[in-house]
Amino acid sequence: MFDFDKLDKIIHEKGRLGIMTLLATRPSWSFQDLKAELELSDGNLITHLRTLHEHGYVAVTKEVRDRPQTSYSLTDKGRQSFQDYLTILEQIVKAGRR
Amino acid sequence: MFDFDKLDKIIHEKGRLGIMTLLATRPSWSFQDLKAELELSDGNLITHLRTLHEHGYVAVTKEVRDRPQTSYSLTDKGRQSFQDYLTILEQIVKAGRR
Numbered sequence: 001m002f003d004f005d006k007l008d009k010i011i012h013e014k015g016r017l018g019i020m021t022l023l024a025t026r027p028s029w030s031f032q033d034l035k036a037e038l039e040l041s042d043g044n045l046i047t048h049l050r051t052l053h054e055h056g057y058v059a060v061t062k063e064v065r066d067r068p069q070t071s072y073s074l075t076d077k078g079r080q081s082f083q084d085y086l087t088i089l090e091q092i093v094k095a096g097r098r
Numbered sequence: 099m100f101d102f103d104k105l106d107k108i109i110h111e112k113g114r115l116g117i118m119t120l121l122a123t124r125p126s127w128s129f130q131d132l133k134a135e136l137e138l139s140d141g142n143l144i145t146h147l148r149t150l151h152e153h154g155y156v157a158v159t160k161e162v163r164d165r166p167q168t169s170y171s172l173t174d175k176g177r178q179s180f181q182d183y184l185t186i187l188e189q190i191v192k193a194g195r196r
Binding site for chain 2: 004005007009012014015017018020021024025038039082083086089090092093095096097098
């Protein structure tokens with residue numbers, strides 16, 4: 001049928017899946033906006049963002065406006081990996097809705 | 099946007115997601131067929147099936163034909179939970195494909 005092993009483990013974990021989905025909907029997100037939307041603790045959000053960053057899926061941008069600000073966005077690699085992941089989700093939905 | 103917490107953890111784990119998807123496509127599956135399709139070890143498959151069974155998602159049927167045979171199928175609760183889970187996957191795909 002299809003290869004569940006191709007489900008990217010880095011993306012599939014629930015917290016990280018939430019982060020990747022949000023990042024796919026907007027060019028960039030602040031830490032606070034991600035935290036509010038996902039209802040994750042600071043610790044979990046930091047850990048998940050670090051994992052995604054280390055795998056090259058998420059870029060971290062630091063700016064100084066009125067105060068130092070950090071924002072997160074998908075890298076090209078992250079965007080492509082997420083689209084590939086969604087393709088597998090579509091296959092699962094198609095198979096499961098028979 | 100949507101509530102990632104509603105992603106059923108019992109289903110979301112990769113091995114169990116594979117099992118639930120296969121069980122949704124056919125009335126029942128033998129252990130060997132599941133194992134061949136999912137390329138899981140006996141130990142992992144047994145553990146995942148037990149978790150799904152204990153949560154009321156999978157029924158276990160034992161029959162004696164030429165030899166004792168065990169087959170697995172979705173319960174009504176399992177089928178409904180999986181359909182609810184697929185609904186969230188559809189939302190993720192829709193959001194992620196923007």
